[in-house]
Amino acid sequence: MLTATSPLEASVGQRDPLMPTGFDCGAGLTKLCLSSNGKQILLRQPSKVLELKSPLLAELNSPEGGHFYYHSGDRSDLINRQFLTGELVTWKAPITHIKLSDDPALKAEYALHMVLGALASLPHRQQWKLFLVISTHSRKLFNDRLKQLLTGNHIVSFGGQNKPESKVTISLEAVVPEGA
Structure with a gap:
């Protein structure tokens, strides 16, 4: 039996509790399931990514995709870059985007992008503390x-560079076989 434990209990006695989150970066759809305020939220978006090289002329919104600007953090390669995910990618660049189904390695390379893109479709929060479990068919790899x-x-910042900032803290608890 596989048991995942956290040094801190997920919701008792914390001002900003860890949010149990399941994530599956599939070839066609990316799924993110999280628990917030006693409710389960399921987000689905096409597994597509596009880096924006210039500002958007109009804000794009969809429940099946997101827009984020990476200010700073542990991924120094993303600093001062912005991305679209999911359905927004198809609207902006129907032909020139990255489809994660094109190469299995892309699912790992763009996993953070897909998590942040999914969070962008939710109401703004100053802080997200995700206790993440990922499902993948290539766990060992x-x-x-x-x-x-x-x-x-x-x-x-979700929605563009000049939007309010959010701090997203991700604790990756486990990478499990697909369907686990």
């Missing part, structure tokens, strides 16, 4: 890479 690319603190 991508376990270390996923931990390296996701774990840590990420300061982002």
Whole structure:
């Protein structure tokens, strides 16, 4: 039996409790399931990413995709860059985007992008503390890479560079086989 434990209980006695979160970066759809205020929230978005090289002329919103600007954090390669995910990618660049189904390694490389894009579709919070469990069909192949690319603190703005900042802290608890 596989048991995941946390040094801190997920909700008792904390001002900003850890949010248990399940994540599956699939070839067609990315799924993120999190618990907030006693409710389960399921987010689905097409597994697509696009880096924006210039500002958007109009704000794009969709429950199946997001827009984020990465200010600072543990992913120094993303600082001062902005991305669209999911359905917003298809609207902005129907042909020139990255589809994660094109190469299994892309699911690991863009996992953080997909998590942040999903969070962008939710109401703004100053802080997110995700206790993340990832499901993948290539667990042995991508376990270390996923931990390296996701774990840590990420300061982002959802909806564009000039929007309020959010601190997203990700604790990657486990990478489990798909369907576990």
